[in-house]
Amino acid sequence: ETGVTQTPRHLVMGMTNKKSLKCEQHLGHNAMYWYKQSAKKPLELMFVYNFKEQTENNSVPSRFSPECPNSSHLFLHLHTLQPEDSALYLCASSQDLGFDSPLHFGNGTRLTVT
Amino acid sequence: LAKTTQPISMDSYEGQEVNITCSHNNIATNDYITWYQQFPSQGPRFIIQGYKTKVTNEVASLFIPADRKSSTLSLPRVSLSDTAVYYCLVGGTGANNLFFGTGTRLTVIP
Numbered sequence: 001e002t003g004v005t006q007t008p009r010h011l012v013m014g015m016t017n018k019k020s021l022k023c024e025q026h027l028g029h030n031a032m033y034w035y036k037q038s039a040k041k042p043l044e045l046m047f048v049y050n051f052k053e054q055t056e057n058n059s060v061p062s063r064f065s066p067e068c069p070n071s072s073h074l075f076l077h078l079h080t081l082q083p084e085d086s087a088l089y090l091c092a093s094s095q096d097l098g099f100d101s102p103l104h105f106g107n108g109t110r111l112t113v114t
Numbered sequence: 115l116a117k118t119t120q121p122i123s124m125d126s127y128e129g130q131e132v133n134i135t136c137s138h139n140n141i142a143t144n145d146y147i148t149w150y151q152q153f154p155s156q157g158p159r160f161i162i163q164g165y166k167t168k169v170t171n172e173v174a175s176l177f178i179p180a181d182r183k184s185s186t187l188s189l190p191r192v193s194l195s196d197t198a199v200y201y202c203l204v205g206g207t208g209a210n211n212l213f214f215g216t217g218t219r220l221t222v223i224p
Contacts, residue, residue: 004157033212035214042213042214042215042216042217043158043213043214045212045213048212088155090157090158091157092157099145099146099148099205099206099212100146100163102148102160102163103150103158103160103212104160105156105157105158105159106157107155107156107157108155108156108157110155
């Protein structure tokens with residue numbers, strides 16, 4: 001148990017489907033993040049939320065749509081994805097945006113786009 | 115944003131001490147140095163963080179020289195379960211500092 005729970009663990013979807021990834025943190029943190037990790041590539045920061053407000057969108061295509069209804073929950077809505085979007089999607093949280101506030105990651109959702 | 119450079123991979127035998135060095139020549143005054151460990155198909159896990167000199171916890175030690183242009187993660191007496199990718203991050207306040215590099219793939223050999 002990491003304190004950050006992601007569901008589902010695995011997801012296979014077609015390019016015309018719409019699906020959502022869910023992240024929940026039980027740590028009382030105020031900041032939440034989405035990262036993408038493709039095979040043999042570094043983690044890519046996608047979105048950052050602080051106190052439910054989006055503070056960072058790292059030039060992510062609009063087919064990825066985040067939602068943060070409260071400080072404990074974060075969603076990533078997916079639609080009309082491409083095969084190159086297949087990757088491990090990781091959610092993380094931290095107490096705040098200060099760099100001395102370490103990130104706590106979930107175990108990710110392994111997404112395959114067919 | 116301070117760029118970091120780490121060796122791509124390292125091998126070590128079980129029971130040995132492993133030192134992984136990270137170079138960060140343009141580290142800023144208010145930057146911290148943080149190390150994470152990642153196993154396959156899992157999210158990275160925080161190991162240790164420091165600002166200067168030496169920091170030690172139950173898992174590792176972090177050595178930072180006075181000029182702070184590099185840092186060394188030291189893992190004492192590694193076991194097979196320490197096989198993972200280790201990331202060094204350097205940054206200060208703000209989400210735009212939360213970028214991971216390629217990391218160092220450590221393989222522990224029996």
